Structure formats: C-alpha cells, structure tokens
Amino acid sequence: MNLLLQTTHSNLQADIPVTGSKSETNRLLLLKALFPNVTLVNTSNSDDSEVMQTALKGNEEIVDIHHAGTAMRFLTAFFAVNEGREVVLTGSQRMTERPIKVLVEALEQLGAKISYEKEVGYPPIRIKGQKIIASKVSIPANVSSQYISALMLIAPKLENGIEITLVGEITSVPYIKMTLALLNDLDIKTSFEGNVIKVYPKQEVETKEMVVESDWSSASYFFSIVALADTASITLSSYKENSLQGDSALVEIYKQMGVNSQFENNSLTLTKDTNFKPQTVNFELNNTPDIAQTIVVTCLGLGIGCHLTGLHTLKIKETDRLEALRIELTKLGATISVTNDSLTLVATSTINQNVKIATYNDHRMAMAFAPLALKVPIIIENAEVVSKSYPDFWEDMKKLGFSASEIN
Incomplete structure (x- = not known):
C-alpha cells in the first residue's frame, strides 16, 4: 500500500491515546x-x-x-x-x-x-x-x-x-x-x-x-509534527515524567527544536514554541538511537542542519537505517553524509515534492518521514509496515487533519 500524504492544516490539535511501550x-x-x-x-x-x-x-x-x-x-x-x-x-x-x-x-x-x-x-x-x-x-x-x-x-x-x-x-x-x-x-x-x-x-x-507506559518511540512522530506545524497542541496518553524509557529524552531534545512539553494526569501535552528560532543542532544518541530517523527528518523540515552521533547500532536494525536515510533524504533534495556511527545533514530551504519514500520493511522509516507532509506532499511506500510497532498510526494522523490516500 502506497500512501500519498498531504495536509492543508497548519494549526493542529488532537488528543491521541498511544499504545503501550x-x-x-x-x-x-x-x-x-x-x-x-x-x-x-x-x-x-x-x-x-x-x-x-x-x-x-x-x-x-x-x-x-x-x-x-x-x-x-x-x-x-x-x-x-x-x-x-x-x-x-x-x-x-x-x-x-x-x-x-x-x-x-x-x-x-x-x-x-x-x-x-x-x-x-x-x-x-x-x-x-x-x-x-x-x-x-x-x-x-x-x-x-x-x-x-x-x-x-x-x-x-x-x-x-x-x-x-x-x-x-x-x-x-x-x-x-x-x-x-x-x-x-x-x-x-x-x-x-x-x-x-x-x-x-x-x-x-x-x-x-x-x-505498561505508552511508547515514547511512537510519541517521537508527534514531537516532529508539532515542530513542523505553524501552531499545534497535541495531548498524548499515557506518559510519566520519570519514565523508564530512554526515548523520553525527546522532551529535552525537541525543546531545542521548538517543542514545549507539559505533564499532567498521566498525559503529555506538546505545544509549538512560537518564539523559536531554528538553528543547527548536535545530538549524541548512543542511548536513544531509535529516534535518530525522526530527528533528521524534523531538521530537514525546519531547514536546519544537524550532526547526530552514537548511531552504530542502526546498521543492524530492520534495515541499515543510516544508508536508508542517506538514500531517501537525498531524493528529497538534502545534502547528507553518513559514517558507521554518525550522520550529518546540511541545512536547506527547499524540499522536493511528491517524492516516493521507500520504507525497507522498516516501520520507523514510514513514520519518521510522515510529518514532512506538513511541508510538501509525500508518498510513503508499503505504508502498512507501521503495524510492526504502531498499527493505528495512519488513523491517528487523520485525526490531526492529514489526508492519506492510496495510490499506485
């Protein structure tokens, strides 16, 4: 199933329950x-x-x-x-x-x-x-x-x-x-x-x-959506401020990309910092490699560069994620280089439209690239791969005003 993703909404609001970690x-x-x-x-x-x-x-x-x-x-x-x-x-x-x-x-x-x-x-x-x-x-x-x-x-x-x-x-x-x-x-x-x-x-x-606490890796895509929206307020459940999950580092990481986080009654509300000024970011992700794909795509959408390190385990995941990112981001017009354990993206102000993103049987490739639909129409190939970790993902995207239409 190939999905054409696009949206006319730039002010996003929704309450989304996320499945357990x-x-x-x-x-x-x-x-x-x-x-x-x-x-x-x-x-x-x-x-x-x-x-x-x-x-x-x-x-x-x-x-x-x-x-x-x-x-x-x-x-x-x-x-x-x-x-x-x-x-x-x-x-x-x-x-x-x-x-x-x-x-x-x-x-x-x-x-x-x-x-x-x-x-x-x-x-x-x-x-x-x-x-x-x-x-x-x-x-x-x-x-x-x-x-x-x-x-x-x-x-x-x-x-x-x-x-x-x-x-x-x-x-x-x-x-x-x-x-x-x-x-x-x-x-x-x-x-x-x-x-x-x-x-x-x-x-x-x-x-x-x-x-079981809700999954922080799944939350990462909503952090990305809020970062790329003009204005946004998305409430996710059920999350704890003192989480056992390493990917809860998203709160501090995305603070540097214009996303504010607030915990209340086991839920997490993400809002866009309208005073945010985008600038190049550097992150060491040795403890949180699963959110690297989301971060680099967010940076492309914000028009900023990034340098990510600590990524050596990505080569033995569902696909070689570093090489997959290099190929797919290049299709979108990005200048990107990768080593065995790092990734560097050069800031760019233009993104190619209607690009088909290959997902390599990797759920995180599909979900990480989806938020870019806030900037340009994008096609996600084999979109059903999200069921590996987040079967309701496309339905939750629709709650936020994204349209997802099947195409050949």
Missing part, C-alpha cells in the same frame, strides 16, 4: 511467561508484541517471529532455559541477516545448547532447553542492549541467578535500566555497579498487576 511489553511478556501470576495492563498492540505473545504461549517446534528483532533476542534466551523443549527459532529474510552470535556465545558460556541451521552467527537457530547451573558470563557492552536484557530477564529462574560482566563501553544504558526496574518491580533483587550486572534467583513472585 513495545520495549516494556516484550520484557513483561517474558517475565509473565516465567511468573504466570503477573497480569499486564495497556500492553502494546504492535506486531512485535503479538508475535512474542504467540511464541511464548505456543508449543510448536518451529517458531517464526517474522521481523521482530526483540522477540528473536528475548526468545533465544527464554527457550535456552526452557528445560526439555527443543525449538527452531527463525524469522523473515531480513531477520536471517541480523546477527545473533554474541548472544548465542554468551548463553553457551552458561551451558546452553544452541546450533545454527544455516549460516553460523545468524538465525535460524536450533535451541535445546537446558537446566542452567553456571551463573557468570561476559558479553561485549557495545552490542544491542537487547542481548544483555535477554540474559537479565531469564536470570531469576536460573538456579544461581546471573552475573554479567560488560566488556567495553556500554550502549543503550536506559534500556538496561528499564529491564532492571521491571525486575525490581517484581521484588527481584538486582545490582548494576561499574560494568557488572547481577540478577539474583527468585523462583516465585507475589501476584501483581503491571501497567
């Missing part, structure tokens, strides 16, 4: 599988979370998680300790190109039995669930934090818990802290000192209801 939901789904007396409220309705839930409840030998990278990492660890169960964990073509070796080797240090069905280091993988006695493991710290969180989440059910030594500079610390906080909410003892994480064993937890 995919990151929190997938962690809690795994914890619920380990501790069934936990109940969850406001879970994400994303494809990734649906796939995760189906895999945890099913008993098939072949478990296909499609494009869901988080599910691949978390389920690798889950099935490794699911004693007596044997599964083949696989996914889409892109998933078979995304590395899993670092996590597999870490689990093997603990005594897990995992083998590769095709190419070494990549899915599909065959996992034979084992009783794990060993508790000490080391893992590179600059890899996806999901590898580290996967180990932490299974730790309470290990006989001796886990002690993880992170080797090198740590990436995406907020996501590690999110996992620790969710474990602590279930009264599971943890510590994180220097480069060592400890999670202590706990065979049972008290019955508890866990409420």
